[in-house]
Amino acid sequence: MAKIGNIELGECPLLLAPMEDVSDPPFRAVCKEHGADLMYTEFISSEGLIRDAIKSRQKLDIFDYERPVGIQIFGGDEEAMALAAGIVDTTNPDLLDINFGCPVKKVVCKGAGAGVLKDIDLMVRLTKAVVRSTRLPVTVKTRLGWDDSTKNIEEVAERLQDVGIQALTVHGRTRVQMYKGEADWRLIAKVKENRRIQIPIFGNGDIDSPQKALEYKNRYGVDGIMIGRAAIGYPWIFREIKHFLATGETLSLPTLTERIAACKKHLYGSVQWKGEKLGILEMRRHYANYLKGLSHIKEFRTRLVTTESLAELDEIFSEIEAHYSKQELTVA
Numbered sequence: 120m121a122k123i124g125n126i127e128l129g130e131c132p133l134l135l136a137p138m139e140d141v142s143d144p145p146f147r148a149v150c151k152e153h154g155a156d157l158m159y160t161e162f163i164s165s166e167g168l169i170r171d172a173i174k175s176r177q178k179l180d181i182f183d184y185e186r187p188v189g190i191q192i193f194g195g196d197e198e199a200m201a202l203a204a205g206i207v208d209t210t211n212p213d214l215l216d217i218n219f220g221c222p223v224k225k226v227v228c229k230g231a232g233a234g235v236l237k238d239i240d241l242m243v244r245l246t247k248a249v250v251r252s253t254r255l256p257v258t259v260k261t262r263l264g265w266d267d268s269t270k271n272i273e274e275v276a277e278r279l280q281d282v283g284i285q286a287l288t289v290h291g292r293t294r295v296q297m298y299k300g301e302a303d304w305r306l307i308a309k310v311k312e313n314r315r316i317q318i319p320i321f322g323n324g325d326i327d328s329p330q331k332a333l334e335y336k337n338r339y340g341v342d343g344i345m346i347g348r349a350a351i352g353y354p355w356i357f358r359e360i361k362h363f364l365a366t367g368e369t370l371s372l373p374t375l376t377e378r379i380a381a382c383k384k385h386l387y388g389s390v391q392w393k394g395e396k397l398g399i400l401e402m403r404r405h406y407a408n409y410l411k412g413l414s415h416i417k418e419f420r421t422r423l424v425t426t427e428s429l430a431e432l433d434e435i436f437s438e439i440e441a442h443y444s445k446q447e448l449t450v451a
């Protein structure tokens with residue numbers, strides 16, 4: 120049974136990964152509805168929080184129905200991270216996660232995200248500063264190491280546990296790999312096997328089917344699985360994996376009506392949370408995923424990503440439903 124602080128997560132919980140510009144409240148709402156056990160906000164800049172930047176502040180929005188939910192922060196400066204942890208504390212999430220894995224240049228070159236993988240002492244100091252500044256359980260998400268020659272995740276896990284983190288998620292790639300190649304979970308298994316490690320270890324990277332989730336859970340012995348890209352436009356991945364882990368049976372695929380309903384819930388949530396203009400605009404990146412597998416969808420999709428009217432979007436969805444109702448659906 121995985122447990123973080125007082126949060127009981129059950130047997131092999133499924134976590135929704137923090138994803139910038141994706142894991143916002145409207146997206147989290149559909150993932151929660153379809154079985155995500157623990158979710159994270161997209162990462163939030165510690166400096167932005169301190170400056171009171173509107174964009175960073177808005178990312179702190181969490182809602183009771185999505186609990187347990189964690190807020191993720193990043194930064195390379197101890198004082199800023201400590202102050203940001205104090206701000207997160209006031210918004211009352213269930214936990215606070217530190218990002219030591221983001222490979223993006225603008226983050227790494229400030230010595231934050233995966234940049235810290237080059238300096239484990241700094242990583243430990245940053246973690247200590249955060250743990251001291253919050254009453255929340257602190258967790259960390261990171262990668263195997265900076266590059267092939269510095270895969271130091273075993274040392275990292277021990278040292279971060281020693282300064283008080285209560286769970287660790289490891290993405291089975293290095294910073295240099297970015298998203299290339301296949302995630303390698305072997306070192307994640309070694310961390311889990313280390314007798315000194317008492318905290319839950321969650322595996323992350325490339326899980327995109329119930330069969331793979333079961334295989335990786337059994338082979339690498341992790342306490343839970345974090346899922347990112349496979350959930351984008353396909354929140355059913357959570358309930359499909361859960362059902363398969365519990366019964367060995369595959370659930371039938373979501374129907375077209377269910378897919379459109381989830382997509383519309385996501386759209387309406389976006390509009391409610393971001394306002395009509397921005398909500399409609401930012402939803403555009405999701406349609407291709409929700410509608411994957413529908414043949415000759417391009418024309419409908421083009422209309423979805425060009426209209427600025429909610430009423431028109433509704434109309435296009437009705438047309439899609441009518442048009443494809445007789446067609447056999449393939450795997451999304």
Ligand SMILES: Cc1cc2nc3c(=O)[nH]c(=O)nc-3n(C[C@H](O)[C@H](O)[C@H](O)COP(=O)(O)O)c2cc1C
Nearest residue numbers: 136137138139161162218290324325326346347348
């Ligand atoms: C669009 C996108 C945004 C991401 N943003 C974040 C982030 O804000 N914080 C973080 O820790 N990881 C972030 N990641 C990494 C994911 O959390 C996850 O580690 C990675 O996608 C591997 O998991 P997957 O194979 O299940 O997608 C992001 C990934 C993607 C694709």
